[in-house]
Amino acid sequence: MSFESAGYQLLPVLPELVLALGAMVLLMIGAYRGAHSTALVTGLAIGLLVLTGLLELALPAGKAITFGGSFILDDFARFLKILALIGSVATLVLSAEYLADSSRRIFEYSILVLLSTLGMMVLISAGDLIMLYLGLELMSLALYVVAASNRDNVKSTEAGLKYFVLGALSSGMLLYGASLVYGFTGTVSFAGVAAAVKTGSIGIVFGLVFLLAGLCFKISAVPFHMWTPDVYEGAPTPVTAFFASAPKVAALAVFTRVALTAFPGIVPQWQQIVVFVAIASMALGSFAAIGQRNIKRLMAYSSIGHMGFALVGLAAGTTEGAQGVLVYIAIYVAMTLGSFAVILTIKRNGQQFENISDFAGLSRTNPLLAFFFAMLLFSLAGVPPLAGFFAKFYVFVAAIKAGLFTLSVVGVLTSVVGAYYYLVIVKVMYFDEPLPKLDPVRVELRTVLGIAGLFNIFFFAYPGPLVSMASAAAKSLF
């Protein structure tokens, strides 16, 4: 029995294979050359991620299913994998300064980011529950370690431990749900589950709830968000930027895929869960962020809120809704990476500052930086004509067309509340007494901020490519 004839083509998994083998080669380079190879390994890791992305784009278009249905490569997977890879590349670029510090020259950091990215790619392409779980664990396990990578810092260690314990709990819930779904349908593949589930029996709904609870934890949606602020605050800032971008993409992708392809027969059942989670996340993300003093905690609540907005699109359960989710997550990644690039620049005399008050008077000391950050904040708040407005626009239009009026109204109201705390930062930057000038901004931070900031400002001029790609990706799910 040859591999190809049994439906086990290797071509669709070529990018994953390259990434896995490359990560192991880099591990060997690092292990043999020791700690002073950190910069080399990081550089090669960035190259490897770019190569993986190019391979992903070079693969023949259309839908390919391999490994007996457990690996699906379609436009949806391609779109989100590229996005996750962009998030990982940006993280490694932002980490350059963190890794250059002599006290923590750990080359394994880049390897762990690579392996975590591999997990995300597996997760995005998962076609059955086992693949989903394996991808999720590969992604999360590496994340727990990088959260604690600054191991001499108590907060970082605490973040890693907290994330690990709660992550293990959520994995347990996810597995319990998966076992119930398997028990009631007799299959683990999404297509098989979809064929078996026509009516929402109590057992299936139980399984669905636990499955979605496990996934909600990964996208940090309320009521499974408790870990987010502490982990975001405690983890080293480049790691926080990673947490807020690529893993969210992968988890939201699998959330969408499970809901739309495994349970299309019981849309009303999961729709009410998603609507509740979306409303709760948007509300908590807006109100809880108001009292925050630490910018990383604020970004944590902001990401909780944004996941709520993205789920509004999913709640619609239509092609348009899925397209809205994809556009939202793409713009969210750009805004988040840009914001974290700014947060990383707040250094005075070599010391990193994380409080909102440390941004005081930035407009007079670093006007360009302040301008870009203000634009990113306006965009996060959803002010037109910036990118963040279009992100919200697409999900709300989809929700209204699906008749979810309450959800849309709550969403718009909470985004108004959310605008308050973003504007407070703008006020601190533009109207407070300036603090001493920042250290010179490193070139890699400028690059990331420049790309994210320009995308954010000029998205309205040329939204076509992203929207049409998202539309094609969304169609491949139905």
Next chain:
Amino acid sequence: MILPALFFYLFAGVCVASAVMVIVSRNPVHSVLFLILAFVNAAGLFVLMGAEFLAMILVVVYVGAVAVLFLFVIMMLDVDFAELREGFLEYLPIGLVIGAVFLAELLLVGGGWVINAGTAKSITAAIPNNVSNTEALGLVLYTRYIHYFQIAGMVLLVAMIGAIVLTLRHKVNVKRQDINVQNARTPELAMSVRKVASGQGLQDVDAAEWVQ
């Protein structure tokens, strides 16, 4: 027919008895040893059912690794178990309630089994006849489920890297064995012959010279 039944009651009886002893024995080390006995008997039950792979896994993983780990933890941590036990009677009612719930669930499962014996078979794959179940697992694990196997391997790799990243510290002032230096030592380097004047000792010799 009588022999398997006898073995079943032997294994089951010892298993339940040692499970009871795990809870009631005063010495935590005894508890762990009884736990190991319970595991081994459960493995015996698996063999009786024809699930020899599960039996082996149970012995290798639980007895070989988990129970030994327990033993280490109990011996290393200075936990005052007598103190932990103080509230034993206080928690008895809630313990009984939980026990009753478990019993009811077990009865329901057992009842379902008796009333409709076909349920389990209707949603599971047929058990192959002419191969042992270790062989059956081996036949699909490295062919049909090769991708799961490989990704699980990557997960374990991450666990290994993670453990090293978080715990390994290179200390500077630690003496390590350097075989090259050892081999390069010659008798001239390692020793010197002195004439020692009576009653005076070797006061001129630096102590550090001897350490080398």
